[in-house]
Amino acid sequence: MRDLLPTEASHMTLVEETFKSTLASYGYDEIRLPTMEWTVLFQRGVGEDTDAVGKEMYTFEDSSGESISLRPEGTASCVRAAISNTMLRGDRPRLWYTGNMFRHEQPQKGRYREFMQVGAEVFGYTGPDIDVELIQICEDVWRKLGISDRIDLQINTLGNLESRLAFRNALVDFLVPLKGTLDPDSVRRLDTNPLRILDSKSEETQNLLQNAPRLTDYLDEPSTKYFEELRRILSEAGVSYSVKERMVRGLDYYSHAVFEWHSDDLGAQSQVGGGGRYDGLVERLGGSACPASGFAVGIDRIALVRDAAGKSADHRSCDVYVISLDSSGDTYVNKISRILREQADLRVRKHHGGGRVKNRFRDADRSGALWALVVGEEEMAAQTITLKPLRTDEPQITIATEAMIDFFNDKLKKDLAN
Numbered sequence: 527m528r529d530l531l532p533t534e535a536s537h538m539t540l541v542e543e544t545f546k547s548t549l550a551s552y553g554y555d556e557i558r559l560p561t562m563e564w565t566v567l568f569q570r571g572v573g574e575d576t577d578a579v580g581k582e583m584y585t586f587e588d589s590s591g592e593s594i595s596l597r598p599e600g601t602a603s604c605v606r607a608a609i610s611n612t613m614l615r616g617d618r619p620r621l622w623y624t625g626n627m628f629r630h631e632q633p634q635k636g637r638y639r640e641f642m643q644v645g646a647e648v649f650g651y652t653g654p655d656i657d658v659e660l661i662q663i664c665e666d667v668w669r670k671l672g673i674s675d676r677i678d679l680q681i682n683t684l685g686n687l688e689s690r691l692a693f694r695n696a697l698v699d700f701l702v703p704l705k706g707t708l709d710p711d712s713v714r715r716l717d718t719n720p721l722r723i724l725d726s727k728s729e730e731t732q733n734l735l736q737n738a739p740r741l742t743d744y745l746d747e748p749s750t751k752y753f754e755e756l757r758r759i760l761s762e763a764g765v766s767y768s769v770k771e772r773m774v775r776g777l778d779y780y781s782h783a784v785f786e787w788h789s790d791d792l793g794a795q796s797q798v799g800g801g802g803r804y805d806g807l808v809e810r811l812g813g814s815a816c817p818a819s820g821f822a823v824g825i826d827r828i829a830l831v832r833d834a835a836g837k838s839a840d841h842r843s844c845d846v847y848v849i850s851l852d853s854s855g856d857t858y859v860n861k862i863s864r865i866l867r868e869q870a871d872l873r874v875r876k877h878h879g880g881g882r883v884k885n886r887f888r889d890a891d892r893s894g895a896l897w898a899l900v901v902g903e904e905e906m907a908a909q910t911i912t913l914k915p916l917r918t919d920e921p922q923i924t925i926a927t928e929a930m931i932d933f934f935n936d937k938l939k940k941d942l943a944n
């Protein structure tokens with residue numbers, strides 16, 4: 527598990543904040559969920575046949591002998607919370623969460639054992655208009671983060687339960703005679719979750735699947751209509767996408783719309799987010815039947831896409847670095863610092879620890895500040911401040927303290943915008 531140092535952490539915060547404000551702008555409510563749950567929730571809610579639960583969970587017994595797991599994802603907890611807090615009675619909540627997720631995977635670029643997800647789940651809507659809204663929220667975020675052209679949307683449909691069962695039977699009939707040539711994971715899935723074989727990473731299995739039955743041939747009329755409608759609304763909204771027939775997203779309770787976003791910037795871990803409709807899950811976790819749909823996006827991976835686009839956050843600890851040249855000026859500079867923080871909304875770091883004047887300016891430079899604000903005996907006597915630009919060749923100036931808010935609002939805000 528990684529340490530996220532300030533530059534990386536501030537980049538993650540930027541991505542997270544963009545999601546938060548966008549979700550809020552669509553009228554979605556935040557929910558905060560526990561980091562750990564009873565293991566059985568994930569086994570039932572995500573499925574033991576998925577890698578995230580079957581192979582990668584951090585599971586342990588707590589002191590009362592209960593099997594507990596660090597959450598590998600957020601949907602199961604969100605559904606549990608909605609049921610156990612009676613949020614679904616007479617209401618149709620639209621919720622979002624962020625949080626650290628844990629999976630015991632082999633770490634590599636874009637794949638970590640602890641990572642951040644942002645997710646949204648909506649309950650009570652049969653779609654497909656709400657599915658498109660979920661997709662649009664993410665598309666808005668890509669645009670705001672300047673990475674729309676680096677992320678592709680792929681969609682598919684799994685149809686309703688009847689269509690999926692008919693297809694599943696046809697797929698099993700096709701694959702059973704080929705069992706000897708399938709990869710071991712796919713052989714196991716033949717009994718547990720055959721649709722997932724379509725997602726197999728094995729090239730031989732993918733070759734065998736060339737002649738497999740196609741889900742589109744098994745969609746009944748309501749399922750076909752649903753998908754047509756989804757595509758129509760997406761196109762009307764100006765969202766570009768491609769249809770990827772083999773995408774099943776692993777979980778056997780998914781139905782109708784499934785979608786994923788991919789980026790070429792991430793090498794093997796190209797998926798940055800995904801989601802879909804999961805109408806069966808609420809009932810499966812003990813609630814009354816309730817349609818639902820949602821997405822989850824990996825914040826770490828979105829930050830990597832921005833890195834690849836040359837848009838890494840330019841991390842600065844503060845805007846202004848305040849140096850008092852004389853310890854008798856402390857009260858004066860404290861007051862100035864507070865006014866700048868509260869009235870000019872600036873990040874102000876005050877020098878501490880004394881030291882030679884040269885070293886104080888070195889610290890000012892290292893902080894990333896645009897300006898050093900210097901106060902000595904002369905400034906105190908005249909009620910002025912001296913401002914030394916740290917990133918340009920402009921000369922230093924001395925201004926009246928009472929004029930400083932106007933100065934910063936005008937000058938510094940312009941510099942910050944550049």
Ligand code: AMP
Pocket residue numbers: 578599629631636637638639640641642643797798799800822823824825826827
């Ligand atoms: P999933 O819950 O597997 O559909 O994952 C949703 C998103 O979470 C993925 O698209 C990734 O962006 C992110 N994600 C999943 N696993 C990891 C991981 N091990 N490290 C970093 N991000 C991950």
